[in-house]
Amino acid sequence: MDITAQMIALAKAAKTAARTLAASDGLTRNRVIENVARLLQAEAPVIRAANDKDLAAARAAGLDAARLDRLTLSDKAMTDMIRACHEVAAQSDPVGEIESMTKRPNGLLVGRMRVPLGVLCMIYESRPNVTIDASILCLKAGNAVILRGGSEAFHSNQALAAVLQKALAEAGLPAAAAQVLPTTDRAAVSALLKLDEYIDVVIPRGGEGLIRAVVSEATMPVLKHYKGVCHAYVDQWADLDQALSLVFNAKCHRPGVCNAAECLLVHEKVASDFLPRVAERLGGAGVELRACPRSLPLLGAKAVPAKDSDWGHEFHELIMAVKTVDSLDEALAHIAAYGSNHTEFICTTDHPAAMRFLREVDASLVLINASSRFNDGGELGLGAEIGISTSKLHAYGPMGVRELTGTKLIAFGDGQVRS
Amino acid sequence: MDITAQMIALAKAAKTAARTLAASDGLTRNRVIENVARLLQAEAPVIRAANDKDLAAARAAGLDAARLDRLTLSDKAMTDMIRACHEVAAQSDPVGEIESMTKRPNGLLVGRMRVPLGVLCMIYESRPNVTIDASILCLKAGNAVILRGGSEAFHSNQALAAVLQKALAEAGLPAAAAQVLPTTDRAAVSALLKLDEYIDVVIPRGGEGLIRAVVSEATMPVLKHYKGVCHAYVDQWADLDQALSLVFNAKCHRPGVCNAAECLLVHEKVASDFLPRVAERLGGAGVELRACPRSLPLLGAKAVPAKDSDWGHEFHELIMAVKTVDSLDEALAHIAAYGSNHTEFICTTDHPAAMRFLREVDASLVLINASSRFNDGGELGLGAEIGISTSKLHAYGPMGVRELTGTKLIAFGDGQVRS
Numbered sequence: 049m050d051i052t053a054q055m056i057a058l059a060k061a062a063k064t065a066a067r068t069l070a071a072s073d074g075l076t077r078n079r080v081i082e083n084v085a086r087l088l089q090a091e092a093p094v095i096r097a098a099n100d101k102d103l104a105a106a107r108a109a110g111l112d113a114a115r116l117d118r119l120t121l122s123d124k125a126m127t128d129m130i131r132a133c134h135e136v137a138a139q140s141d142p143v144g145e146i147e148s149m150t151k152r153p154n155g156l157l158v159g160r161m162r163v164p165l166g167v168l169c170m171i172y173e174s175r176p177n178v179t180i181d182a183s184i185l186c187l188k189a190g191n192a193v194i195l196r197g198g199s200e201a202f203h204s205n206q207a208l209a210a211v212l213q214k215a216l217a218e219a220g221l222p223a224a225a226a227q228v229l230p231t232t233d234r235a236a237v238s239a240l241l242k243l244d245e246y247i248d249v250v251i252p253r254g255g256e257g258l259i260r261a262v263v264s265e266a267t268m269p270v271l272k273h274y275k276g277v278c279h280a281y282v283d284q285w286a287d288l289d290q291a292l293s294l295v296f297n298a299k300c301h302r303p304g305v306c307n308a309a310e311c312l313l314v315h316e317k318v319a320s321d322f323l324p325r326v327a328e329r330l331g332g333a334g335v336e337l338r339a340c341p342r343s344l345p346l347l348g349a350k351a352v353p354a355k356d357s358d359w360g361h362e363f364h365e366l367i368m369a370v371k372t373v374d375s376l377d378e379a380l381a382h383i384a385a386y387g388s389n390h391t392e393f394i395c396t397t398d399h400p401a402a403m404r405f406l407r408e409v410d411a412s413l414v415l416i417n418a419s420s421r422f423n424d425g426g427e428l429g430l431g432a433e434i435g436i437s438t439s440k441l442h443a444y445g446p447m448g449v450r451e452l453t454g455t456k457l458i459a460f461g462d463g464q465v466r467s
Numbered sequence: 468m469d470i471t472a473q474m475i476a477l478a479k480a481a482k483t484a485a486r487t488l489a490a491s492d493g494l495t496r497n498r499v500i501e502n503v504a505r506l507l508q509a510e511a512p513v514i515r516a517a518n519d520k521d522l523a524a525a526r527a528a529g530l531d532a533a534r535l536d537r538l539t540l541s542d543k544a545m546t547d548m549i550r551a552c553h554e555v556a557a558q559s560d561p562v563g564e565i566e567s568m569t570k571r572p573n574g575l576l577v578g579r580m581r582v583p584l585g586v587l588c589m590i591y592e593s594r595p596n597v598t599i600d601a602s603i604l605c606l607k608a609g610n611a612v613i614l615r616g617g618s619e620a621f622h623s624n625q626a627l628a629a630v631l632q633k634a635l636a637e638a639g640l641p642a643a644a645a646q647v648l649p650t651t652d653r654a655a656v657s658a659l660l661k662l663d664e665y666i667d668v669v670i671p672r673g674g675e676g677l678i679r680a681v682v683s684e685a686t687m688p689v690l691k692h693y694k695g696v697c698h699a700y701v702d703q704w705a706d707l708d709q710a711l712s713l714v715f716n717a718k719c720h721r722p723g724v725c726n727a728a729e730c731l732l733v734h735e736k737v738a739s740d741f742l743p744r745v746a747e748r749l750g751g752a753g754v755e756l757r758a759c760p761r762s763l764p765l766l767g768a769k770a771v772p773a774k775d776s777d778w779g780h781e782f783h784e785l786i787m788a789v790k791t792v793d794s795l796d797e798a799l800a801h802i803a804a805y806g807s808n809h810t811e812f813i814c815t816t817d818h819p820a821a822m823r824f825l826r827e828v829d830a831s832l833v834l835i836n837a838s839s840r841f842n843d844g845g846e847l848g849l850g851a852e853i854g855i856s857t858s859k860l861h862a863y864g865p866m867g868v869r870e871l872t873g874t875k876l877i878a879f880g881d882g883q884v885r886s
Binding site for chain 2 (some may be wrong): 144158161269406419423428439441
């Protein structure tokens, strides 16, 4: 069987399984997820052995320490996966919820029922825990899932796939509801991305290159974010103590993540008060400040002039671009030009400025007087997330269980015909 | 300027206009739509002259009567467009609505605000009234729109574009918020479909060939339906008088549309009572019945044996496939195999059967005891629609103004940082 035929068979099996899953009850799907938790514990030695195989190959191939770390299924990684199972099982089941029923003049009751999306395909890079974290969210929402992890995690992912399939079978659900590709052949991914007849949505997670490749090949919708270039805007009417604490948290709490702030915009009326404090607090914490010509003299000796390429750049480390702006208008224009539709926040005590920022900034999360670090499913109350989407279609922001479902229209009639 | 550069310039202008539109108030957007209504009246002679030019060329090219009819901007077509403007202007403005605000343990208020999708691209076939109907819905929802109609309607669409741009300019909004492609070059469409940096969603309307071509080329999400293969299932516990009236309406009310029924499934327990009545009522109305071997003898002399290709076929005329099934399970399996996720209905008085059909059938609208003909934005209370989507992502079913928006997350804080 060639690779295309093999992928068609796999995707067809997923679609058939999705129908069973969509009709299954929430208790059965929770049982699968609890089975996963139990089997992760029971099969830990097998999983570890597979992971060791991947790690040995990765070391031999000279992978850097950061990538080796992401590849490792440590005790903590195993415990985290098990905890995620318990948390997801405890969430309420969105499938079958009826959101509203309104009555038409002819007596027809019309509403929306929440339904699974169908078959999801996850394409991701090295971290094998995604195999479990993504699968349990998909299964909870009644979806079948096809997983394609990093080739360096191949054996780990196969071992985790065995856990998933055993967990499904034990609960009487089809094993094809969670399938890990049995090959690392790149052609398999290309073949899958053409199968919009069977696959409803693709979620790539990883570097911008991976995501752009998926977008250009896929015939089905792609839920994704390329990068997180988040701005902090300190308005003329900001509480500067609070603003400093917010900017510090947004930049320094975890600089390597997508909801960390990359650029500080300061209103000119407060620049001379605020920027020296930024230099002291953030500079003191080791942040390199790359400043526009107006900000530079206010930031002291350690700041450096910003280059054009620093605006809109995701540094992923302790570096921050700093720009003094004339007005809220200029801040909004800068964010529109350089933002990545991920997370943006304003520090202000002025109600009109706050509400205008809220309305006009186009980002998956817009905050008033709170740190960009809150753009996370858990922090926002959505529960565990499968990723953050920066496309406005369907889900804009973190995607939890609910965002892995859609709604269909339903109607209760008693003989209505259209005339 | 080559065609790609020209399309990039056009899409960039649309994106800039979308930012202005998103920040505009609903009154201003309504003024644009009322301006369109007034200008359609005032500029009718110019529009008619352009349409006559298209019609003359179409006649010379030998277009058939049905296509000429769709191309004609008759008095009725003009009046309908004007009425649509008034109706859409009268709808409430969804942009900026806040759907809910819940409080997190740290005091952060988190909710969702309804926002425009951004830039929409409509690709459609001959009917020039779509240029107006689609544009006013997009503008109402705060979106910019790029339109590419059928090449045979080129002059008509240019005249309608002039109306749209004048209407925008009179209200102080950028003309680039509604642009009709200034060329019929197919390469322009291919270039546009790669511009996911500027265009948020594509909506193709037309034949399956057009839609498949768009899906395979587009890098941005596509909202679409390929076809409507709708089933009527008459259950063992159906009220047969009511069922007959529903099946008749679903098949005969307007057989050429996507929500007409194409296939009748009848439970074996009622087949011998029901099918002779179907033969009399539908056969009497000129419907050709193509029946499975069990149904055939019950349908009388005029029925013909169904071929394999009749199952899952969209006839678009007075033809109906008929199949006797053993059970609800078989009906559900048939719909899963041959349905098009468009519209499906059950006739039954049995509550468990009704609820199971409702839950398990995967279609944009599932009805109990009502005709499939109700799958229409106006009939379901959504207002005018831009099309019907059969993808579960984002909007499943008719897409009205509300479905042309999305939500972003918003948060009101008072200094919250993440620890």
